[in-house]
Amino acid sequence: MGRYIARRLIQVPLVLVVVSLMTFLITRATPGDPVQIMLGMQTSKEAAEAMRKEFNLDRSLPEQYVLWLGKVVSGDLGRSIRLNDPVTTLLAERLPVSLQLAAAGMAFALLVSIPLGVAAALRRNSWIDYLCTGYTVAGFAIPNFGLALILIYVFSIRLDWLPITGIGTAEQLSGGVWTYVKPFIIPAIALGMLQTAILTRLLRSSMIDVLSQDYMRTARAKGLMPATVVVVHALKNAMIPFVTMAAIQFGYMIGIQVTIEYIFAVPGMGSAVLNAVVNRDFPVIQGFTLVIAAFFLFANILADLLYALLDPRIRY
Amino acid sequence: MSTASPSPAAPYRIPSSLALAARQFPRHRLALVGFVCLLAICLAAALAPWVAPYDPVQIKLGSKLKPPSWEHWLGTDHFGRDVFSRLIWGGRTSLSVGALVVAFAFTIGVPLGLASGYFGGRVDNLLMRLVDAFLTFPPLLLAVALVGLLGPDIQNVMLAIGLVQAPILARVVRGSTLAVREDVYVTAARALGARPTRIVLSHILRNVMSPIVVQLTVVFAAAVIAEASLSFLGFGTQPPQPSWGRDMSEARRFLADAPWMFMAPTGIIMLCVLSINFLGDGLRDALDPRAWRTRRRLADGEG
Numbered sequence: 131m132g133r134y135i136a137r138r139l140i141q142v143p144l145v146l147v148v149v150s151l152m153t154f155l156i157t158r159a160t161p162g163d164p165v166q167i168m169l170g171m172q173t174s175k176e177a178a179e180a181m182r183k184e185f186n187l188d189r190s191l192p193e194q195y196v197l198w199l200g201k202v203v204s205g206d207l208g209r210s211i212r213l214n215d216p217v218t219t220l221l222a223e224r225l226p227v228s229l230q231l232a233a234a235g236m237a238f239a240l241l242v243s244i245p246l247g248v249a250a251a252l253r254r255n256s257w258i259d260y261l262c263t264g265y266t267v268a269g270f271a272i273p274n275f276g277l278a279l280i281l282i283y284v285f286s287i288r289l290d291w292l293p294i295t296g297i298g299t300a301e302q303l304s305g306g307v308w309t310y311v312k313p314f315i316i317p318a319i320a321l322g323m324l325q326t327a328i329l330t331r332l333l334r335s336s337m338i339d340v341l342s343q344d345y346m347r348t349a350r351a352k353g354l355m356p357a358t359v360v361v362v363h364a365l366k367n368a369m370i371p372f373v374t375m376a377a378i379q380f381g382y383m384i385g386i387q388v389t390i391e392y393i394f395a396v397p398g399m400g401s402a403v404l405n406a407v408v409n410r411d412f413p414v415i416q417g418f419t420l421v422i423a424a425f426f427l428f429a430n431i432l433a434d435l436l437y438a439l440l441d442p443r444i445r446y
Numbered sequence: 447m448s449t450a451s452p453s454p455a456a457p458y459r460i461p462s463s464l465a466l467a468a469r470q471f472p473r474h475r476l477a478l479v480g481f482v483c484l485l486a487i488c489l490a491a492a493l494a495p496w497v498a499p500y501d502p503v504q505i506k507l508g509s510k511l512k513p514p515s516w517e518h519w520l521g522t523d524h525f526g527r528d529v530f531s532r533l534i535w536g537g538r539t540s541l542s543v544g545a546l547v548v549a550f551a552f553t554i555g556v557p558l559g560l561a562s563g564y565f566g567g568r569v570d571n572l573l574m575r576l577v578d579a580f581l582t583f584p585p586l587l588l589a590v591a592l593v594g595l596l597g598p599d600i601q602n603v604m605l606a607i608g609l610v611q612a613p614i615l616a617r618v619v620r621g622s623t624l625a626v627r628e629d630v631y632v633t634a635a636r637a638l639g640a641r642p643t644r645i646v647l648s649h650i651l652r653n654v655m656s657p658i659v660v661q662l663t664v665v666f667a668a669a670v671i672a673e674a675s676l677s678f679l680g681f682g683t684q685p686p687q688p689s690w691g692r693d694m695s696e697a698r699r700f701l702a703d704a705p706w707m708f709m710a711p712t713g714i715i716m717l718c719v720l721s722i723n724f725l726g727d728g729l730r731d732a733l734d735p736r737a738w739r740t741r742r743r744l745a746d747g748e749g
Contacts, residue, residue: 148579160595271719273671275678276694276712279701287702385584389675393698403587404679407594415591423582 138431142424147199149423150416154195157412164211164410185211185413198416207420208413212406217417220402225421228398231297231390232383234314235321240376242326247333247372248365251341262330269327275389278320282393285316292316295395321390325379332375336368343367370440374433381429385422463735470732477728480721487718491537500528502535502688511704521706523696525686529710532688536711539677539689540670540718543604547669548662550608551615556651556658558612559619564627564646574620577613585610589672593681603682607672611665618661622654629653656733663726667719674715690715 165181182188185208186197201208207217250262286294293313340346341364349359388400399418406414461469472478490497500518506526514521520529562573580588592606593599626632627650635645676682677691685692690711697707 145575145579145582148575149582152579156592157595161597162595267720267723268716270723271667271716272712273674273678273691273715275675275691276708276715279694279698279708280712283701283705283708382584385587388586388590389678392679400587404590404594407591410595419583419587419591422584422587426582426584 135431135435138434142427142431145427146420146424150199150202150420151195153416153419154191154198157410157415158191158194162410164412167409168211181211185209187412198413202420207417210406210411210414212409212411212414217413220414221417221421224397224399224402224418227297227396228384228387228391228400231314231317231321231387231396231398232380234297234318235383235387236325236376236380238318238322239325239329239379242322243329243333244372247330248337248360248368250330250334251337251368252360254338259334262334266327266331269323269330272323273389274320274323274386275393277323278316278390278393281316281319297394297396317390317394317396320393321383321387324386325376325383328379329372329376333368333372336371337364340364340368370437373440374437377429377433377436381426381433384425466735467732471728474728474731476724477731480724480728483717483721484725487537487714487721488541490534491541494534494538498528498531498534500531502527502532503686511700513704514706520710521704523693523704523707524700529693529706532693533690533710533714536683536688536690536693537714537718539600539683539687540673540715543600543607543673544666544669546604547608547611548666550604551611551665552658552662554608554612555615556619559616560623560646560651560654562616563620563623564642564650570620573616577617580610580613581617583610585668586672586675589676590679590681593676598681598684600683603673603676606676607669610672611668615658615661615665618657619654622657623650626650626653656730659733660726660730663722663729667722667726670715670718670722674711 164185165178165187169178169181179188186194189197198208205218207221209216210220213220246258246262246265250259253259282294285292292315297313297317346359346363349363350356354363384399386400387396387398388404390396391398391401392404399422403415403418403422405411406418471481504527506522508526509518509522510524510526512518512522512526518528518530520533522528523532558573558577562570589603589606589610592609593602596602596606632645632649635649640649673682674689674691674694677689678695680692680695683689683692685696694708694711697704697711700707
């Protein structure tokens with residue numbers, strides 16, 4: 131186990147180097163000059179040169195990459211060309227926002243998928259099972275921004291229950307939990323819909339699988355309460371693939387927020403990358419993609435660990 | 447020999463696996479519905495100049511933000527353009543991006559997956575680490591970044607989505623190739639001295655074709671949603687060209703006054719993706735002989 135974790139952790143920097151190299155090459159191989167975008171067309175040659183020098187853009191490509199990588203190792207992601215702030219400062223602003231949104235989306239996915247998946251598996255071919263199937267099928271088909279617009283239309287415009295833009299901020303916490311949670315509801319549902327569909331389907335099928343096992347019959351024959359049988363014997367086992375999938379999906383959620391951030395004007399990681407791409411803000415693009423990729427990799431490792439932790443049969 | 451009795455002379459032609467699958471497919475009712483819907487959407491898009499009742503880009507401010515009526519089935523937008531006509535024309539972009547992405551993913555992903563799965567070893571390791579690196583990028587963000595860097599142009603949209611989907615397909619193909627690599631017929635072909643290219647192309651490819659086809663429907667659905675997302679964010683189709691995603695983005699400003707403006711594109715995207723998903727499910731069953739027997743038993747007594 132320890133050796134397996136160590137091996138996986140050693141791979142992380144390797145994959146990150148490949149990822150950063152790819153980002154680097156893509157940004158440099160495509161047209162667009164950050165300095166020109168930043169300073170505009172009418173600047174003097176000297177000013178442009180000075181700026182290029184400042185951001186090492188006058189050096190050869192291998193030099194640029196090695197310089198950047200060297201700084202990253204010591205925790206310095208460089209400075210934004212556009213905003214002139216350190217990339218780490220920007221990250222400190224954006225990452226918590228994205229994490230909150232991702233957590234809200236995942237919370238919604240778990241809240242819906244666990245009861246729905248279990249109920250559908252227990253009552254196969256009943257109305258709840260059909261509801262579950264319909265829900266997952268729709269969840270796979272609807273684009274999250276379309277769902278967001280529908281929810282805004284119904285709950286913000288028609289019913290006027292929920293705010294149209296923004297998500298909760300830490301300051302709102304002083305106004306009570308509800309003021310903080312309220313703005314999260316629509317973005318969370320829109321963002322978590324696909325994950326809900328994936329997780330519900332997974333839990334339903336793994337529940338059905340577990341329910342047909344011999345030990346379920348034994349548990350029932352022992353005269354255990356039906357609720358105990360379902361929760362302790364069935365759900366606990368069915369949760370193993372579920373938890374792993376939830377961890378993997380959580381790793382994805384930071385990266386798929388772009389459209390939701392765009393609709394709700396949320397200053398998250400996605401919109402930062404979007405702006406950086408438009409402005410060719412190389413340090414920001416590289417720094418942010420690195421963090422997003424690292425987040426995804428660690429979520430995957432966490433998924434593997436949870437798998438081994440929950441299922442004693444699995445040994446790495 | 448009499449013609450009535452089953453004669454050994456009358457050759458019984460074993461139906462090809464494709465013919466069997468074609469016979470199997472319509473049994474999956476939802477898949478058939480999906481197929482028909484998708485066909486209808488494709489035809490409407492292809493025949494847009496004849497099917498669409500109005501010009502999709504012509505501005506008529508006199509009839510702006512009109513709710514659905516007999517004249518305008520799905521209402522009009524803020525420039526007085528017919529929403530229904532824009533949906534039909536917008537389908538051209540979405541569906542052609544979908545088709546091109548499928549073609550792109552196929553030409554890149556399948557050879558890579560086959561090579562990786564069949565040859566294994568160092569080739570496999572190198573290719574799969576590359577795929578891993580690609581897959582650590584969130585797909586949509588990667589596509590947005592690529593289009594943002596290359597410029598918002600339909601070819602770049604296609605390329606960006608294709609580059610995101612190809613590695614996923616490659617991984618699926620690799621997995622299936624690994625599964626059949628050690629099958630008896632492959633060993634037999636190898637023992638007969640067939641060259642690797644021949645083994646891969648005429649023995650392995652044939653047998654991993656069904657997961658490929660099923661995955662391609664997934665790719666198509668993902669491409670339709672990705673194109674809509676990119677256009678929604680302003681990185682895809684540019685106005686005034688009709689586009690499902692772009693039109694939804696415009697509709698955001700008129701949520702209260704003209705809800706049909708966002709509902710129509712949302713609905714058509716859902717219908718399109720649902721149809722593709724059902725089609726994929728049907729193909730999965732039709733192409734997998736193991737799934738036939740149970741279905742047959744359940745459906746009717748026909749042999």
